[in-house]
Amino acid sequence: MEHKIDLIALLEYVDPAYLSYQEWVNVGMALKYEGYTASDWDAWSRRDAGRYHPGECFKKWTSFEGSAAPVTGATITQLAKDNGWTPRGGRDDRDHHELGWDDEIAGDYVVVDKRWIEGKEIHEPAVWNPVQQLTTYLSALFESTENVGYVTETWQNEEGKYLPTKGAWDRTAGELIQRLNQCDGDLGSVLGDYNPEAGAWIRFNPLDGHGVKNENVTEFRYALVESDEMDIEKQNAIMRELELPIAVMVYSGGKSLHAIVRVEAANYDEYRKRVDYLYNVCKKNGINVDTQNRNPSRLSRMPGVERKGKKQFIVDTNIGKASWAEWHEWIEGVNDDLPDPESLKDYWDNMPTLAPPLIHGVLRQGHKMLIAGPSKAGKSFALIELSIAIAEGIKWLSWVCAQGKVLYVNLELDRASCLHRFKEVYQALGMPPRNIANVDIWNLRGKSVPMDKLAPKLIRRAAKKGYIAVIIDPIYKVLTGDENSADQMAHFTNQFDKIATELGASVIYCHHHSKGAQGGKKSMDRASGSGVFARDPDALIDLVELDVTEALLKQEENKAICAVYERFFRQYNPKYLEESVSQDDLLSAHQMEEHAKRAIYNTEQTAAKEEIKQVLEAVRGRSAWRVEGTLREYAKFEPVNMWFAYPVHKVDTVGSLKDIDPEGEAAPPWKKATGKRKEKAKEERRSKEDEFTDAVANCNMGEPPTVKDLQEWFSSTGKEIPERTVRSWVTKYGFKIDRNNGNVIVKSDEYNGNDHD
Template sequence: MDKNILSALKYINVAEVDRADWIQVGMALKEEGYPCSIWDDWSQRDPRYHPGECEKKWAGFSGTATPVKGGTIVQLAKERGWTPCAEGAMAWDDTIEYDGNDGFNGFSPPDAWNPVQDLIDYLSLLFDPADRVGYVTGDVWQGGEGKWLPSKGVYDRTAGELIASLKKHADDIGATVGDWKPEVGGWIRFNPLDGEGVKNENVTKYKYALVESDTLPIAEQDVFFRKLELPIAALVHSGGKSLHAIVRVDAADYEEYRKRVAFLYDFMENQGVPIDKQNRNPSRLSRMPGLTRNGNRQYLAATNIGRKSWTDWMDFVEGVTDELPPMTPLSAYKDNPPLLPEELIHGILRRGHKMLISGSSKAGKSFLLMELCVSIAEGIPWLGFTCRQGRVLYVNLEIDPASCITRFLKIYDALHLPINKSENIVIWNLRGHAVPLDQLVPKLVRRVRDQHLDAIVIDPIYKVITGDENNASEMGQFCNQFDKICTETGCSAIYCHHHSKGAQGNKRAMDRASGSGVFARDPDAQLDMIQLELTEDIKNNLRDGHATAWRLESSLREFENIEPVNFWFEYPIHRLDTNGNLGEMPAQGTLEAGRMKNSHAKTAEACAEEFRNAYQALNMDGNVTVSDMMGYLNVSDKTVYARLKKLDGEFILKKGRILRNDGASKDFE
């Protein structure tokens, strides 16, 4: 914001500018980031002012090829004799020093002042005609330190009665509210009372709260109130060091009022505005406009500024406090599209994205992650995929530090790789020190801030998991922590998780991870390892008799899914199947693997034929029982029943005997 804009605007008499200049001022204020309320407040000094017109025009101001900037306002003021001061007017980030003069550091009362009209406007705005109003003028007393303090005052007159009296005595406000001590001024309560007293329990409507900050200069208070778009019904100059903002809170009862005022005050202080919290009571007194105090006016500085209601203001607050990025139209990127993050693992993972490796127990997932760390550190391929060289943090949660370091050294040795870039691997050994991930992430982010890392590997996540892994909501919150790692560090987050129990071969790769489906849907890249069933011929010709065979499948968000990769786990590293021996090997848990494992497995046709032959051999006397069939076939009774069912009514079971179905009955007993 231009530092001279607010000062220049105060110098321009809106009643003397034409409509074109009036529009130009509004467009310039919007372009410089000021709220509409500043333009509206300035416009109200013009007899041509129409309520709501500024808002309608403001909404129609949009970007143009040659935007109207704050210099337009400065130039209009210069043409009228204004000279920019050294400090200028207030910008949002400026520091203001209160000089203690009666001009209140650039916040000056209007040249023409009608005290009675000020109070009429105040009463009409805040109260219904039948509302009883509490106020204090001459009924004051002096405390021990010589400070003048108000008493209960008057609290049984209605707003309608007061307004009628003010209009009747248009030149004498004291005729309505009574005389006041010139050095003291007077007060008014901004919420209506029941006419029985002035305590909180006497308040009948909880519509308004008082926001006051007497430690900031007047001009800075004004800027803050407007910048934070407080839903201010009336802004009253106290005649002293503060503005009294009568803020709409629209509470249904005292409990809601108390909560809303506490939120309001906390919000203001969080935004750097010190607030007088003694004003939190709904029966509090505020300065009455229309009176004077030590020669200074207590006047109505503005009305209806900022947001129009508490609900509307909460929408603004959410935008300020939720820390969410702004909404941006696609057109903003039409000519300048954002650059995609570089690929850390070519065709699989970008820098700043998330990757999950899932697999069964003893698949060597930790070794695979360590190999990935080495590949990134040294800039060499990993399982055949090119890795961009960078720095990686390995967060070890499971094994003791000595074992962890030894594993890395063994991997280097097994790969026949010189340790050239080991400084690119940073190890954080947390076995015995693990905390839930939501507590770990802030500590992690703080520690890696200056490490210039490209990836963070967390192994394994079951050590830091929070909540029930089968609960989608709880796992969604858990996975959000990986987003925080990526967002706040710019690194890729890489982690592993185990398979669910049972056979996995017939499941899709993305459905094998244990727990909620969130694990599969959340990462940008999921790589799944499943063990392969080997033929006896391959088993007998293994280079390493303890080697296991695996297939890597993918579910990728940024890239096309990869062709499945087959490899061996030969402790301590994984080696690609360069000979193609594993291409035809089925995954464990599939029907094909079951048949390979059990060479005696029969087809359905063979089982049916075997059952018919057994029945024919046993049916010498027309009495074939389940026990007979069990003994002949050397199977269990469950198998006999299952084969009867698969024969689809060809045989029936009647009174313990197996009979050929002659059409008389198809019911099993």
């Protein structure tokens, strides 16, 4: 089975002796869910010699019947991570364990490996001085004026367990220290007598003197780290190895140490966040902290008293880092896998090797590429063509591809349709399937999950396959968050980085354009949603549709007809083709048809005409596209024009589409300005023409006027108008001077309203 070795290997990191009963059971349920055997669970459980009972695993195994929310292999993955295992890429290259079922690839704050750490013993004080124990504790944690909460009185529950009462909370640390120093060793005279079977408790954060709840805490200074699931010596060693900023460490007189850790929070909200962070780090390093201890008003064991014959005493003070800030920075630093800054001088004469190209001039291996375009651009077909080009080591559109294995992640088509589509594209390209073993298809229609969940599953399956490219089609099926949100899309696209980094393979995916005409936009601004889509990948390939004219379609039809006849001539009468058909004739559908009447028999002519009908339908059914790009690693390439003739794209090598504008192409700014000026001039011209026509109609009481009449009419406004200006207006606005009728001005019959400037 594919995954069996994975889980058994991960269980090497999980010691059953340190698990609770429920965690041990969860491991068994996870193994059964993932298809393992009871023997696997039994063999692992034997490592806990103290609790192992022969036959118990097999008996419980039969009771695991499954549920609506099953325990899966992810449980074992998490336990392994909690105990020192790190995913591939986060450990030394010599460690070849694969990723677990649902692994997230992230920092785990792992500092120690508890399997190898040696325990550190604790020792009772050589001289038992209860007063010194308690005064040391109070001095270490409290200011003299701060109120201290403590409990010496207990009660027993139904199980006979001793539990603390609310105790006292209205005395200051200074007052308690003073009275303790005067009590002659009798703690009971200061605090009240305690039950030596139960011990006594004390709170580690100061109170306001009015109660013992969280709201009564005045300073969120400390948190309690305590766990009874590990032997005392290992607890002591791990806490020290973690450099926890411990103010005081107390032995509880039972199965645990109580570490009072500096968190130094400004308020309750910050306290909760810091305690969660602290507990997470502890858990990742093998200390399963009792989460009931989260509260800032929590009780801890009081040093200087006895419990069931064992002393509760201070193990040490001021352990680890001096403050929360120092410790937090240290933890982040230990787990910071970012590289250190490098001096350019060190590499100037010995530059690192660049990643080899996957698509020459466009994309390197291990980098990311986005193909953007509208729904009818055939993006999926373009990705299948690219898969084939990589598998066969041939050209994709205008670019040569490196040869290697490619994984095509199909999220949209049903399995049969996807497989048929690959075969159809191979055949349409005229490509023999020599290297189809280089193409793997992962069919996930109906089974897709969000990208942050898909990424680790993909990495686990692809880790040892040697893919040089992973193609994901389409991404809307795995999109998480709002595509218009920059931060959410940054998180989404980061998953592609993880795949590329883990596999060393290029990640290629497609996305749709925003609504509306795209011709006037830059290629980077056409993809729908946040600009992160366009700016994140190393290469952006954008497809925009060209507005094909009827004249161009006629030319393409002519070419198609000529190509059919030429092929028939070569097959049935090649000698005629060589001797009787000129180069010009080869470019004329009419001439080729005339030649066909003489060169081939009627049956061949009929077959040719039938094929011509089909190719003409194909010409009318295809669309034209321009490929533009924005590249990070290479210089910008010249736009590539191509036809999409289902099911493949064919580059326009003859330049038919060179001068065609994209659909919705907006005019350049200079052209827009020129157009506006022309329109404004036309409006002004029409306005003056209307004014002149009114003058002709009215200046002589409705009779046709003379040049003199018009000159006087326009000069009456105060500005003298020369006669020559009036005469130019006569011609300009479509009138004429009838010299046979005393210089009378009438409308010209030839005037059609065109611009005469």
